[in-house]
Amino acid sequence: xxxxRVIGTVVASRKDAGLGxxxxxxxxxxxxxxxxxxxxxxxxxxxxxxxxxQVFYVKGREAALPFLPAEVPTDAAIVGIVDHWNLS
Amino acid sequence: xxxGRVVGTVVATxxxxxxxxxxxxxxxxxxxxxxxxxxxxxxVDTVDAGLNDRVLVVSGSSARMAQGLKDTPVDAAIVGVVDELExEKR
Numbered sequence: 001x002x003x004x005r006v007i008g009t010v011v012a013s014r015k016d017a018g019l020g021x022x023x024x025x026x027x028x029x030x031x032x033x034x035x036x037x038x039x040x041x042x043x044x045x046x047x048x049x050x051x052x053x054q055v056f057y058v059k060g061r062e063a064a065l066p067f068l069p070a071e072v073p074t075d076a077a078i079v080g081i082v083d084h085w086n087l088s
Numbered sequence: 089x090x091x092g093r094v095v096g097t098v099v100a101t102x103x104x105x106x107x108x109x110x111x112x113x114x115x116x117x118x119x120x121x122x123x124x125x126x127x128x129x130x131x132v133d134t135v136d137a138g139l140n141d142r143v144l145v146v147s148g149s150s151a152r153m154a155q156g157l158k159d160t161p162v163d164a165a166i167v168g169v170v171d172e173l174e175x176e177k178r
Binding site: 007008010013015016017018026039042043044051061063072073074075 | 175
């Protein structure tokens, strides 16, 4: 899983039925310094997060699991909102 | 999922039988601001995307979760056509 910041929303009216009403959010992965690291990707939200929030997301086949038993065709899903984090 | 732009089509007569009837498109990856990137990939279209459409591409084994792609040898699928993308100011 990776920590990221939600930086935007994606609207797509023509989409796979499995994506249904789930929110599609643009997330920017963050490095340990809290700064952007790598390219933004589009993730399906499973926890009700919003733009500006820090979240963590899961990639790959497991990204579909939060939505079971629905079959959601996604390779990235937001699975938690970060309250705070620290590095020692 | 990544963002891309449809830039072409692929026609293949001889292919895996589970891909018969699948629409194969060439997608160029783009950044959220709409700028083209260097990468291209071939993806199966499940939402009737057209040339120049900005699309959502799901990759890896998750691509097989798209409609009609169960048990097909596919690692990239177009699952949405982007109408609008709202992004916070940098």
